[in-house]
Amino acid sequence: MTISTEKSIASPHTHSVITVEAIMRQVLFALIPGIILSTIYFGAGVLVQCILAVVFALLSEALVLKLRQEEIAPALKNGTAIITAILFALTISPYTTWWVNLTGVAFAIVIAKHLFGGLGKNPFNPAMAGYVFVLLCFPVKMAYWPDLSGLNEQELTLWQNINIIFSGLPVGQELDALSGATPLSNMKVELGLMTMVSEIEMNPLYGGLGGKGWEWIAVAYLAGGIWLLINKVIRWQIPVTVIATIFVVSLLFNFIDTDMYPSALFHLFSGGTMLCAFFIATDPASSSTTPKGKIIYAMGIGLLIYIIRTWGGYPDGIAFSILIMNALVPLIDYYTKPETLGEK
Numbered sequence: 001m002t003i004s005t006e007k008s009i010a011s012p013h014t015h016s017v018i019t020v021e022a023i024m025r026q027v028l029f030a031l032i033p034g035i036i037l038s039t040i041y042f043g044a045g046v047l048v049q050c051i052l053a054v055v056f057a058l059l060s061e062a063l064v065l066k067l068r069q070e071e072i073a074p075a076l077k078n079g080t081a082i083i084t085a086i087l088f089a090l091t092i093s094p095y096t097t098w099w100v101n102l103t104g105v106a107f108a109i110v111i112a113k114h115l116f117g118g119l120g121k122n123p124f125n126p127a128m129a130g131y132v133f134v135l136l137c138f139p140v141k142m143a144y145w146p147d148l149s150g151l152n153e154q155e156l157t158l159w160q161n162i163n164i165i166f167s168g169l170p171v172g173q174e175l176d177a178l179s180g181a182t183p184l185s186n187m188k189v190e191l192g193l194m195t196m197v198s199e200i201e202m203n204p205l206y207g208g209l210g211g212k213g214w215e216w217i218a219v220a221y222l223a224g225g226i227w228l229l230i231n232k233v234i235r236w237q238i239p240v241t242v243i244a245t246i247f248v249v250s251l252l253f254n255f256i257d258t259d260m261y262p263s264a265l266f267h268l269f270s271g272g273t274m275l276c277a278f279f280i281a282t283d284p285a286s287s288s289t290t291p292k293g294k295i296i297y298a299m300g301i302g303l304l305i306y307i308i309r310t311w312g313g314y315p316d317g318i319a320f321s322i323l324i325m326n327a328l329v330p331l332i333d334y335y336t337k338p339e340t341l342g343e344k
Contacts, residue, residue: 014183018112020119024079026233030224031086037220038090041213042146045094050086052165055084055176056102057085060109068114080119084108087127087279092134092273093177095144098165103137104130125286126324129317135319141344146217147180148205183211183270184315187262196259205318210269218269225278234282237294242277243268245302253310267306276301286326292338293329301326 061081061133065072075081075099085105092101108130116122135142181189183205190200200206209215228234239327242307246267253261272280281287281301301321308317 006067010185011130020078020080023233025081026228026231027083027279028079028086029231030166030228031083031090033220033224034217034275035086036191037091037217041148041217042094042294043156043161044158045146045156045165046090048158048165049089049092049094049096052098052101053085053105054082057081057109060106061114064110066113068118075119078119081109084126084130088130091127091131093142093179094161095140095146095164099166100134100141101137104134106130107133108161120285122285123329125280125283125322126321128280131319132323144179145182148211181205183214183266184309184316187266187270188309188315191260197262198259201262205268207303210266211271215269215272218238218274221274221278225274228278234278235294237291238282238287238298239277241295241298242281242302242305243273245299246306247301249306249314263308267309271309272318273305276305276322280322286322286329286331288329288336290333290336290338293332296332296336297325297329300328 016144034223035050058076058081061075065075085108088104088108091099092104101125104312111133112124112126112129113119113122116124154193156168186203186205187197187200191197205212206214207215210218225234225239229236229239250261250267252264269274281298288294304321304324305317308314314320
């Protein structure tokens with residue numbers, strides 16, 4: 001979630017004004033369990049990517065603000081650029097080359113955020129816009145993920161992770177020996193080869209709920225998201241509807257054919273479903289603002305995620321789903337705006 005709009009400053013549930021900086025601090029706290037679990041399973045490269053993304057984001061933000069002749073210090077302190085950077089870093093592989101990180105973050109801050117006017121005026125989620133940009137431009141660089149199947153027992157040191165990120169190892173060399181498929185990409189490829197779900201899930205890449213390791217990272221983001229709900233940093237409509245939509249649709253298709261369609265739990269606890277539901281889809285600047293609109297917006301995201309995962313060309317599809325529904329927000333808000341007194 002990149003809370004980057006002035007309407008988030010004050011909450012109707014409190015009697016005092018909550019600053020953007022305070023909200024961003026709570027979002028960062030909620031992300032910490034997921035970051036820790038990601039680091040445990042994927043290695044120190046996760047932290048390196050987060051640090052690089054934050055540095056690149058702050059530099060990009062400062063540069064744009066200087067060109068716009070606006071105050072730099074307050075904007076850097078409010079934390080919106082930092083959250084955007086961390087969300088972007090958590091969606092890319094820990095092995096991603098540093099300049100891909102720089103390119104994605106710069107696109108998110110300069111183009112997706114400031115080109116549209118800056119804080120609170122961006123129609124598209126900056127982190128997802130940056131991710132899609134580098135995914136389309138550098139797909140090979142984005143394809144390498146740590147092997148969590150347990151077949152590769154080699155654990156990389158911090159220095160080795162840094163070396164991979166900054167050396168840009170060519171395809172076909174060391175990274176091929178270190179990386180493996182993600183659960184979503186493996187499932188998609190194997191289903192395309194007409195392998196049954198039950199046979200696919202015998203692969204050590206899978207755990208009890210979803211992908212091995214991925215399931216516990218998802219639980220960590222779920223816990224962080226619930227903490228945000230309890231503290232009224234976000235509202236329930238979007239995260240609950242995204243999760244419920246994916247659950248119901250995947251449950252229906254799994255009931256129709258268990259050999260061709262993975263379980264609902266697999267879809268919820270593999271990939272970035274929980275990160276999307278609580279931290280990305282809830283960005284108030286790019287999501288729907290009306291009560292009914294939030295439900296429609298979230299249902300659209302959930303449906304598109306399942307459609308892209310099942311029949312599309314990408315294993316996850318979260319970023320594309322978010323951006324598509326971002327584009328539809330003006331239309332959704334127009335037709336779901338509450339009636340005011342005297343309109344009838």
